[in-house]
Amino acid sequence: MSGQSDQERTISELGEFGLIEHLTREVKLNNSSSIRGIGDDAAVLDYSGRRVLVSGDVLLEGIHFNLMYTPLKHLGYKAVVVNISDILAMNGDPSQVIVSLGISGKFGLSQLEALYEGIRLACDTYHIDFVGGDTTSSVTGLTLSVTAIGSVEPNQVVYRDGADVNEIICTTGDLGGAYMGLQLLEREKEVFKSNPGVQPDLSGYDHILERQLKPEARYDIIRFLSKLEIKPTSMIDISDGLSSDMLHICHQSELGCKIFQDKLPIHEQTEKMGQELDIDPTTAALNGGDDYELLFTIPTSQYEKIEQEKEIIPIGHMTSKDFGCYMVSSSDHQIALKAQGWKNR
Numbered sequence: 220m221s222g223q224s225d226q227e228r229t230i231s232e233l234g235e236f237g238l239i240e241h242l243t244r245e246v247k248l249n250n251s252s253s254i255r256g257i258g259d260d261a262a263v264l265d266y267s268g269r270r271v272l273v274s275g276d277v278l279l280e281g282i283h284f285n286l287m288y289t290p291l292k293h294l295g296y297k298a299v300v301v302n303i304s305d306i307l308a309m310n311g312d313p314s315q316v317i318v319s320l321g322i323s324g325k326f327g328l329s330q331l332e333a334l335y336e337g338i339r340l341a342c343d344t345y346h347i348d349f350v351g352g353d354t355t356s357s358v359t360g361l362t363l364s365v366t367a368i369g370s371v372e373p374n375q376v377v378y379r380d381g382a383d384v385n386e387i388i389c390t391t392g393d394l395g396g397a398y399m400g401l402q403l404l405e406r407e408k409e410v411f412k413s414n415p416g417v418q419p420d421l422s423g424y425d426h427i428l429e430r431q432l433k434p435e436a437r438y439d440i441i442r443f444l445s446k447l448e449i450k451p452t453s454m455i456d457i458s459d460g461l462s463s464d465m466l467h468i469c470h471q472s473e474l475g476c477k478i479f480q481d482k483l484p485i486h487e488q489t490e491k492m493g494q495e496l497d498i499d500p501t502t503a504a505l506n507g508g509d510d511y512e513l514l515f516t517i518p519t520s521q522y523e524k525i526e527q528e529k530e531i532i533p534i535g536h537m538t539s540k541d542f543g544c545y546m547v548s549s550s551d552h553q554i555a556l557k558a559q560g561w562k563n564r
């Protein structure tokens with residue numbers, strides 16, 4: 220036999236179809252919209268009169284994640300969650316996910332099982348079905364391609380272009396934490412590289428680490444708003460940072476905005492890490508990304524209904540287009556919001 224490990228031998232023994240069967244054998248269907256899942260040429264879905272929402276993402280090793288500090292189970296979980304977040308940002312109910320993988324030879328069966336365990340956990344947590352995908356070999360590291368599918372009543376879809384002047388801009392949860400968590404992981408990685416004997420010091424930073432490694436999508440907020448019969452006029456999920464995502468709403472609604480630095484929800488661990496690493500927490504909130512909170516606008520008449528909800532934070536209001544898109548700083552300066560675009564981490 221060759222010098223392959225037991226794990227590698229198991230994958231090659233299973234073959235592509237055996238591997239898929241092995242990894243998906245515990246996948247069960249929970250949604251009535253999932254007529255047929257994994258096991259045929261295509262999944263069969265039934266949405267009877269609802270609008271169908273589809274969103275996709277590709278995640279590349281070395282660009283979007285670093286396996287030195289990202290456990291594969293977490294990666295599988297996060298890959299599904301960030302796509303669910305996009306369906307929620309349309310005010311939709313996520314119901315299916317399709318996951319395709321490019322796997323390099325360095326992965327053993329137990330690692331792929333961990334990745335699938337994360338995918339399954341996310342599906343169970345958000346009550347969605349894993350209904351298909353593909354597995355192929357890769358020469359450049361791990362590649363994940365995720366497509367999420369959901370649905371919404373035709374009159375309940377929320378786009379980015381529906382905001383109006385004077386409407387209140389709200390965000391959820393806290394911002395900048397995921398970016399600060401990433402900086403902490405990067406710092407400890409460098410320490411480990413120069414001195415492998417030193418264990419990483421991550422104590423006291425559970426919140427920002429979780430924000431980076433195991434983010435959650437805000438299904439709770441969508442349900443809360445629906446219960447109160449509040450339909451946001453525009454909405455987006457914060458994946459690229461508040462600044463870029465706010466600008467998407469402004470540009471597509473053909474409006475300006477005024478948000479206030481003092482109103483931005485920043486967790487105490489984000490503040491503390493910012494001091495330690497000399498990174499401005501506001502910059503992390505504006506440009507860090509990966510927070511997967513929701514950013515939306517509502518008419519002022521609806522504000523009373525959400526006023527008591529701590530997880531929904533008003534941060535400013537929409538203005539006319541001529542005003543431009545600004546943040547008013549704590550020292551009362553107007554700072555123009557800038558788009559970051561995609562970044563090569």
Ligand SMILES: [Mg+2]
Nearest residue numbers: 305308456458
């Ligand atoms: Mg999005």
